[in-house]
Amino acid sequence: MSAPSRWKYFADGIIKENPVLILMIGLCPTLATSVSARDALGMAAAVTFVLIGSNVVVSLIRKVVPGSVRIPIFIIIISTFVTIIDYVLQAYQPALYRVLGVFVPLIVVNCIILGRAEAFAYGHGVFDSLLDALGKSAGYALVMLVMGSVREIFAAGTWFGYAVTPAWFRAAPVLFMIFPPGAFFLIGILKGIVNRLTAGRV
Amino acid sequence: MLQSKTWMVLSLVLTCIVAAIALSQVYGVTKPLIDSQAADALKASLSEVLPGAADFSELEPGTVWSATDAAGNRIGIVFKSTPRGYGGPITVVVGVDTTGRIAGLGIGADMKETPGLGLRAREAWFLDQFRGRTESEVTMKRDNGTLDAISAATITSRAVANGVREGMADYIHYLTSK
Numbered sequence: 001m002s003a004p005s006r007w008k009y010f011a012d013g014i015i016k017e018n019p020v021l022i023l024m025i026g027l028c029p030t031l032a033t034s035v036s037a038r039d040a041l042g043m044a045a046a047v048t049f050v051l052i053g054s055n056v057v058v059s060l061i062r063k064v065v066p067g068s069v070r071i072p073i074f075i076i077i078i079s080t081f082v083t084i085i086d087y088v089l090q091a092y093q094p095a096l097y098r099v100l101g102v103f104v105p106l107i108v109v110n111c112i113i114l115g116r117a118e119a120f121a122y123g124h125g126v127f128d129s130l131l132d133a134l135g136k137s138a139g140y141a142l143v144m145l146v147m148g149s150v151r152e153i154f155a156a157g158t159w160f161g162y163a164v165t166p167a168w169f170r171a172a173p174v175l176f177m178i179f180p181p182g183a184f185f186l187i188g189i190l191k192g193i194v195n196r197l198t199a200g201r202v
Numbered sequence: 203m204l205q206s207k208t209w210m211v212l213s214l215v216l217t218c219i220v221a222a223i224a225l226s227q228v229y230g231v232t233k234p235l236i237d238s239q240a241a242d243a244l245k246a247s248l249s250e251v252l253p254g255a256a257d258f259s260e261l262e263p264g265t266v267w268s269a270t271d272a273a274g275n276r277i278g279i280v281f282k283s284t285p286r287g288y289g290g291p292i293t294v295v296v297g298v299d300t301t302g303r304i305a306g307l308g309i310g311a312d313m314k315e316t317p318g319l320g321l322r323a324r325e326a327w328f329l330d331q332f333r334g335r336t337e338s339e340v341t342m343k344r345d346n347g348t349l350d351a352i353s354a355a356t357i358t359s360r361a362v363a364n365g366v367r368e369g370m371a372d373y374i375h376y377l378t379s380k
Contacts, residue, residue: 067205077217079221094243
């Protein structure tokens with residue numbers, strides 16, 4: 001396959017097939033963990049690791065996996081990677097783990113991972129699957145960064161923990177944005193913007 | 203072969219075996235680190251509420267510790283209490299000096315109170331007002347006590363005070379025994 005069409009596997013994940021805003025999968029952890037820019041990026045990093053691992057392994061063994069039991073096998077692979085990142089975060093990044101702790105096991109049921117294993121990695125080569133994982137992760141990280149930043153700036157007046165708004169704003173911030181309704185509100189606006197930008201082309 | 207029933211079963215078994223081996227390897231490497239992280243975090247949370255404490259010995263597993271300073275003198279006890287707040291249990295860590303007064307108060311990071319309301323129980327002004335008080339003084343102003351509650355978070359404020367008071371009632375005898 002030619003180079004430009006391979007590049008597509010990566011680039012599509014960012015806007016055209018953005019896992020959150022276009023494919024609309026994995027919304028629950030997205031809404032739950034995007035309360036601050038730092039937490040959001042931490043979650044995106046954990047998802048990236050699991051998605052790359054699962055896509056590559058699924059692609060490697062796709063020819064010997066019987067179709068009838070492929071889903072249980074995918075789940076075992078995904079949960080193994082999730083447990084590995086759970087241990088590694090606890091051991092080497094305890095501060096990040098304290099924030100992400102409850103959400104890490106939820107990556108197992110994050111539809112982005114199983115969705116890509118089933119829809120892409122099971123039918124494509126290792127390199128293409130790696131590109132797909134990187135692209136979808138980049139798209140996920142982008143949405144997480146935007147949501148985490150907006151919610152943190154509105155609800156706490158800070159960005160990555162640094163004060164970026166005047167003191168009077170931080171004294172009475174828009175708390176609404178840190179609550180679940182704020183997350184739905186924001187993802188609705190983002191979805192609207194993306195629909196407008198991609199109108200007729202997706 | 204690849205579509206046979208035998209391979210269907212075998213492929214699942216093999217996947218599980220490989221996954222189990224990989225996990226046990228990672229677990230073996232990270233377990234000691236995770237344990238030492240947990241021990242450090244516990245010690246840090248205990249020292250925070252009892253200034254000057256250098257060493258802790260457990261009196262009741264995971265609940266009460268006896269604290270000594272660097273010279274080995276008994277300087278008080280630290281206990282953990284988990285009152286029920288608005289969003290779930292709140293872990294309260296309390297340091298009590300040898301005179302039976304509160305030396306410091308900490309709130310576990312796992313608390314699930316409402317951000318901006320109950321979550322403000324972690325703020326210094328709220329926790330600092332417990333310092334120097336004895337068991338009978340730990341009550342909210344609106345319950346005819348002396349402490350300021352967090353506005354719009356009475357349930358959380360009361361829960362913290364109750365946790366402190368009940369813990370002191372249960373564990374203060376350790377100050378005199380041993």
